[in-house]
Amino acid sequence: MHKLLLLIENETLKMWKKRRFLVIVLVLLVIIPMFTYAQLTVAQNNKDKFADWRNEVLQQITDMQNRLSSNRIPEEWKKQQRIAVQQLQYYLDHDVNPSSPNGVTFTREFMNNAVGLFIPLLVLTIGSDLVSGERGTGTIKMLLTKPVRRWKVLFSKLAALTLYVSLLVGVMVLLCYLISGMFFGYGGWGLPIFTGFTINGSEVDTSFVHVVPQWLYMLMQTGLVWLSAMTVAILALMVSVLVRSTAASMVIMMASVIAGTILSSMSSSWENAKYLFAVNLNLPAYLEGSPPPIEGMSFSFSLIVLAIWAIAGLIVSFSVFTKQDILN
Secondary structure, three states: OHHHHHHHHHHHHHHHHOOHHHHHHHHHHHHHHHHHHHHHHHHHHHHHHOOOHHHHHHHHHHHHHHHHOOOOOOHHHHHHHHHHHHHHHHHHHOOOOOOOOOHHHHHHHHHHHHOOOHHHHHHHHHHOOOOHHHHHHOHHHHHHOOOOOHHHHHHHHHHHHHHHHHHHHHHHHHHHHHHHHHHHOOOOOOOEEEEOOEEEOOEEEOOOOEEEEHHHHHHHHHHHHHHHHHHHHHHHHHHHHHOOOHHHHHHHHHHHHHHHHHHHOOOOOOHHHHHOHHHHOOOHHHHHOOOOOOOOOOHHHHHHHHHHHHHHHHHHHHHHHHHOOOOO
C-alpha cells in the first residue's frame, strides 16, 4: 500500500509539473468573464425592455409559439420548442422565475452548456497522454524496470487523473460563482428549482415534478458533470494506452467528442448513435427536463451507456497495459 501511495503521489506531481492544469485555470479566467459580460448585457437589455420577469417569460413563450407556425422550421426543432413552451408556462403558473439573475443561476447554466463539449475538451488536455506521452520521453521504461506491478503503475495514473478531473469540476464551479457573483450577487442558493419533467413525445408530463432548492440542484448537477467528465477521462486513458502517439491519442478523443455533439443534433439520421458515449454526456439536461437528443434515451439509459463505456475502458486499459511490450 505504501508503494502504491508513493506512485500516486509521483503521478500527481508529474501532472502538476506539466502546468496544464494552470493553463486550464487561465482559460477559465478568460472564458468565464466573457460569458458573464454577455449575460449581464442580456439581463440589462431585458430589464430595460420588460417591467418584470413575468413579462419576459411571456414574451419568450409568444416568440416560440410564433416560430412554431413557420413551415420552414424542421419538425425536430419544433418538438423541442413545444416542450420549452410547456416548461416555461409551468414556471409562470407557479410564479417562479426560471432564470433569476444571481451567481448560482449563472453557474448552473454555464455548467449545463459546458458539460457536452467544453469540459470534455479540458479533460482531454489532462488525460490524453498519460501513457503515450511517457513512451515518447522514455520515462515509462524507467518506471517499469522498477519492482512494481504494472497494474499499480496504471492505477496510480488513474487515481491522479481522477484527482485532477475532480479539481477541474470544482474549480470551474468556484470560479463561475465567484466571478459572476461580483455582477449578479452571491445569493440564490435557496431559490426553488423545478425538476422531474418527463418528456412524452412533444408533451411534458408534470406528474413527477417537484421543487428542490437551488443548492441541492447544483450539488446533483455537479455530480452528474463529474460522472460525464470521468467517463471521458477513462476513455482518454484507454486510448493513451492503445496508441503510442500523443497527437494521435488527442485527435482520436477530440474527434469522438465533437462527433457526438454533431450527432446529437442529427438524431433522425442515425438513431443507433444513442449508444455512443459522447451522445450521452449531457446528463444534467435530464434534471431540467430537456428533451433527449435521440428518441428512446432516458436518464437511466444514459447512465448505463456511460457506465458500460467506462467499465470497458478500464478493462481494456488494464488488460493491454499489463501484457503489451512497452519497453520496445
